[in-house]
Amino acid sequence: MFGFTAPAPLAGAFFCARQHVRGGIDPLSRYAAGIVGSSPNRGAFSQASNRGGMTSFDGVVIGAGHNGLTLAAYLARAGMKVAVLERNAIIGGGCSTDSDRLPGFRLNLHANFYMGMSHCPLIEDLELYRYGFSYIEPPVQQAAVFRDGTGIVIHKDLDKSCASLARFSRQDAETFRALWHTYCIEMRPLLASLLYNAPLPREQLLDRLSGPQAKELLSHAQHDLFSVVRKHFVDERIRTLFTSYMHVITTENVAGAGIVFPAIFANIASFTLPVGGAVSLVNALARVVEAGGGQVVTGADVREIKVESGRATGVTLADGRFIAGRKFVASAIDFPATVQMAGEELFPAPVREKAKAWHWGNHSLVTLHLALRHAPAYRAAAFDPEIARAYNIFFGMDHIDEVASCFEDCAAKKFPKVLMGNGACNSHFDPTYAPPGQHAAFWWPFAPYSVDGGPQEWDRNRKDYTQRILDYWRVYASNLEGDNLLGSTLFTPLDVERLNINMRQGAVRMGAYVPSQLGINRPHPLLPGSRTPVEGLYLCGSSSGNGGGVNGAPGYIAATAIADDLRLKRTWTPVPPPEWKH
Numbered sequence: 001m002f003g004f005t006a007p008a009p010l011a012g013a014f015f016c017a018r019q020h021v022r023g024g025i026d027p028l029s030r031y032a033a034g035i036v037g038s039s040p041n042r043g044a045f046s047q048a049s050n051r052g053g054m055t056s057f058d059g060v061v062i063g064a065g066h067n068g069l070t071l072a073a074y075l076a077r078a079g080m081k082v083a084v085l086e087r088n089a090i091i092g093g094g095c096s097t098d099s100d101r102l103p104g105f106r107l108n109l110h111a112n113f114y115m116g117m118s119h120c121p122l123i124e125d126l127e128l129y130r131y132g133f134s135y136i137e138p139p140v141q142q143a144a145v146f147r148d149g150t151g152i153v154i155h156k157d158l159d160k161s162c163a164s165l166a167r168f169s170r171q172d173a174e175t176f177r178a179l180w181h182t183y184c185i186e187m188r189p190l191l192a193s194l195l196y197n198a199p200l201p202r203e204q205l206l207d208r209l210s211g212p213q214a215k216e217l218l219s220h221a222q223h224d225l226f227s228v229v230r231k232h233f234v235d236e237r238i239r240t241l242f243t244s245y246m247h248v249i250t251t252e253n254v255a256g257a258g259i260v261f262p263a264i265f266a267n268i269a270s271f272t273l274p275v276g277g278a279v280s281l282v283n284a285l286a287r288v289v290e291a292g293g294g295q296v297v298t299g300a301d302v303r304e305i306k307v308e309s310g311r312a313t314g315v316t317l318a319d320g321r322f323i324a325g326r327k328f329v330a331s332a333i334d335f336p337a338t339v340q341m342a343g344e345e346l347f348p349a350p351v352r353e354k355a356k357a358w359h360w361g362n363h364s365l366v367t368l369h370l371a372l373r374h375a376p377a378y379r380a381a382a383f384d385p386e387i388a389r390a391y392n393i394f395f396g397m398d399h400i401d402e403v404a405s406c407f408e409d410c411a412a413k414k415f416p417k418v419l420m421g422n423g424a425c426n427s428h429f430d431p432t433y434a435p436p437g438q439h440a441a442f443w444w445p446f447a448p449y450s451v452d453g454g455p456q457e458w459d460r461n462r463k464d465y466t467q468r469i470l471d472y473w474r475v476y477a478s479n480l481e482g483d484n485l486l487g488s489t490l491f492t493p494l495d496v497e498r499l500n501i502n503m504r505q506g507a508v509r510m511g512a513y514v515p516s517q518l519g520i521n522r523p524h525p526l527l528p529g530s531r532t533p534v535e536g537l538y539l540c541g542s543s544s545g546n547g548g549g550v551n552g553a554p555g556y557i558a559a560t561a562i563a564d565d566l567r568l569k570r571t572w573t574p575v576p577p578p579e580w581k582h
């Protein structure tokens, strides 16, 4: 229903996007506070709460990122009075949109590519289109361009993708077609079930998934990231595309990480752009919370989760105020911080140890945002003109060894010799991202948090790093200079952490994707289905329940758990549990 497949890319895309804003709300109108840099609602409860002086709610949610707001929105619809408490002056967390750094241009500082939206239950369940959220799914989805001027293009149209891949390897094109049928079509509902249900212990999972196809799916767990790509593809350039694509979600190249391949592949042609900015999603969710009588409060820095007689009863803010959660407290921030706030002694030793050893990841992203007159002109468009219409664009790596070198440098805390990563020119698809007739483009190569001696080096050498990234980008795009370049700004891994305290060390996913932090291990098998040993305390942030990236899964899973525990009347039909016997 949300997919865009009409041939005329721009006009069609807008028609499609707009038709979902049925309530006629400008995505940015009410929650301008969600845009970084605009006059935010600082340090106070929202007007309604100031009037009522409310400090007691059915439930309290810590953190107004999209997961905390998802949980609050579902429970508000189920009749709970919920407060969502956000320490920053703006809501959104990793779904923020900046309008100050390059005035007139909207920059998504964190998430830009919302993936798999057509399988995301939130959109329909919460009627987000009525509250101002819509997205565009461009027909030319992704491209990888190379130094020799060639490029691979992934379309929404399978035949077109295969034709592009076949220019590099016919065998890989056929493999791609087979994988598409398996993971993007046949098993796609299963992958959504796995995402939106609480992760299961291995034995239970094996019980539910049997038959040759399921066996093949699970066999990916034998691989690391590189070997899983080598297993499927033979051409070096096609391999570089897939290894970088998998690294993008902060998966590390360790044994067992290959298990993420099917789920990632399933989204290869479902990259979407949020209309008006990434923040439009959290603004819509906040409106749902408020429509259900809840409150979203900024400048509310939670310091402690109050536990009385083994039960979470509320939270204490940095300014000393106590906000009661009569029925539940849900934490949408990172797992280690949650354990600290509630009191380590309340968790079993293995959980405490894991919280202390949480792996934030070896690589983060450094983003160069550009204000341009004309969109980047990629040289490889001469090889395939569709590259000029591609949404997500990868470059910097021609060979799998270069991918490996980039991640070795990141792990060694060095500015990578090989800069590689992906980016987009959002204004090409949604003109609201830039002033009329101009363009907003970004590229975010992989980079370490601590660089060349420490994280502070990002600040000290900002100009130099900016120049090095721009020079690299210019190898692939011919017009990033002179009159065409109106401005630039660099958003570093240190800036990521500054803006979002739970993205520690610039952790893009609130904790790396390594087997010990995936599935039932995210965060720990002793904390299954969002529940904790503390009665009434739930986890709903990205370091829990299949979290990481913008999918709302941890918020959704926790909302279902709380609704079950409190015997609430659900307003939604839960995504069916995973089952596959073929």
Ligand SMILES: Cc1cc2nc3c(=O)[nH]c(=O)nc-3n(C[C@H](O)[C@H](O)[C@H](O)COP(=O)(O)OP(=O)(O)OC[C@H]3O[C@@H](n4cnc5c(N)ncnc54)[C@H](O)[C@@H]3O)c2cc1C
Binding pocket: 062, 063, 064, 065, 066, 067, 068, 085, 086, 087, 088, 091, 092, 093, 094, 095, 109, 110, 111, 112, 113, 114, 115, 300, 301, 302, 303, 332, 333, 365, 367, 444, 496, 499, 500, 501, 502, 503, 506, 507, 508, 509, 510, 540, 541, 542, 543, 547, 548, 549, 550, 551
């Ligand atoms: C550079 C970059 C690019 C990315 N690109 C993509 C992408 O293209 N696609 C994608 O899907 N994902 C992407 N991500 C990841 C994505 O942004 C996150 O996974 C996602 O936003 C996390 O959502 P969340 O709700 O779980 O947590 P968050 O968005 O981090 O929300 C948590 C909130 O809690 C608040 N908080 C923390 N501590 C407290 C406290 N003590 N009291 C009160 N509030 C508190 C924080 O301020 C924050 O607002 C990217 C991330 C980065 C850094």
